Amino acid sequence: MSPAARASGRIAGPAATAPGAGAADRLSRLLAMVPWLLERQGVALEEAARHFDVSTDQLVTDLELLFVCGTPGHMPGDLIEAEWESGRVYLGNADAIARPLRLGQDEALALLVGLRTLADLQGVEDSAALEGALAKLSAAAGDAVAAASSVQLDLATGADTGVLATVRGALRRTRRLRLRYLTAARDETTDRDVDPVRLDSRDGHFYLQAWCHRAQDVRSFRLDRVVTARELDEDGTPPADVLAPELDDRLFVPGQDLPLVVLDLAPSARWVVDSYPLEDVAPSPRARAGQEGPWLRVRLRVADDAWLRRLVLRLGGAAVVVSPPGLAGELASAARAALAHAARVEQ
Structure with a gap:
């Protein structure tokens, strides 16, 4: 492309409202446009616009976007x-996408299994898009469809199948759920009415993210700790602000009713600050000779003592439990037991 043409280009902003300007339609059009134009070098703007059923202004806007696209390197x-x-x-330097993408049978199989698994996890807001993608891929995948039907991913351990089915049904129908839930940290079972937001799988467990009417806040419920689940004949639409991105993407939303733990972290354990939801972070008075940088004192709410024990043991001397004192003693005993076991294995 000539310097003059490149200098005169502009990227379309929100004002581009020509037919077909939706993001999904535009992406599909751009992917089809490149091979079509490469085979018809010098085609008139009007003819190309007519072929893709857009105005010439929209076609120019698409071309302006194309010449800031390419392979990694920028x-x-x-x-x-x-x-x-x-x-x-005229198009050039676009050989990498000159032909439509063709999936191999193994790739199509993996994609089909992944999409079906995702359809089981997501809430009702994503189901239409997933079903559409599955239908299109199934129509084009040939023998991979039958193979994908025989593959089942086991993403959750311990979750009752009836509870899982009830939760999925409530998500599809946007209905409120009544849960009888075991809080492991307090060895307490409570009844809660919740409006389901989404279902996630992580580390071999299913988690339901929902608006809890008892707590009046977002909570995350591990399904293997749900004793019973019953769909109610009430609308289960959560408050509008619950779906804000900053809440929607967090798997664990700690509540104020969970036990508070205070840890001192060495510089090598600072990654904990970026990896887990914390109440606050402050400088710690603790320091050890030979270690660079200040220690941090963090406060976090913990729903599972076993998870905390694994975290602190993993960090070794880079983490010290400040409070509660009883938990510090338990962790010290667990560390001594682990060292004694390791010594016996080495003998």
């Missing part, structure tokens, strides 16, 4: 070249 030689100032369209 250097001029990595970008697609587009020229249209003469009223005719």
Whole structure:
């Protein structure tokens, strides 16, 4: 593309409202446009616009986007070249996507299994898009469809199948759930009415993220700790702000009713601050000779003592339990037992 043409280009902003300007439609059009234009170098702008059922202004906007796309590297030689100032369209440096993508049977199988698993996890807001993608992929995947039907991913251990089915049904129908839930940290069972938001799988367990009417806040419920689940004949739409991205993407939302633990972290354990939801972070008075940088004192709410024990033992001397004192003693005993076991194994 000539320097003049590149200098005169502009990226379309929100004002681009021509037909077909939706993000999904536009992406599909761009992927089809590149091989079509490469085979018809010098095609008139009007003819290309007519073929893709858009205005010439929208076609130019698409071309302007194309020439800031390319392969990784982001250097001029990595970008697609587009020229249209003469009223005719020329493309270059786009061989990587000159032909439509073709999936191998193994790739199609993996994608089908993954999409079906995702459909089991997601809430009702994603189901239509997933079903559409599955239908299109199944129609094109041939023999991989039968193979995918025989593959079942076991993502959860310990969750009652009836509870799981009830939760999925409530998500699909946007219904409120009544849960009888075991809180492991307090060895207490409570009844809660919740409006389900989404279902996730992590580390071999299913978690239901929901608006809890008892806590008046977002809570995350591990399904293997749900004793019973019953779908109620009430609308289960959560408050609008519950679906805000900053809440929607967090698997664990700690509540104020959970036990508070205070840890001192060495510089090598600072990754904990970025990895887990904390109440606060402050400088710690603790320091040890030979270690660079200050220690941090963090406060976090813990729903599972076993998880905390694993974390502190994993960190070794880089973490010290400040409170509660009883938990510090338990962890010290667990560490001594682990060292004694390791010594016996080495003998």
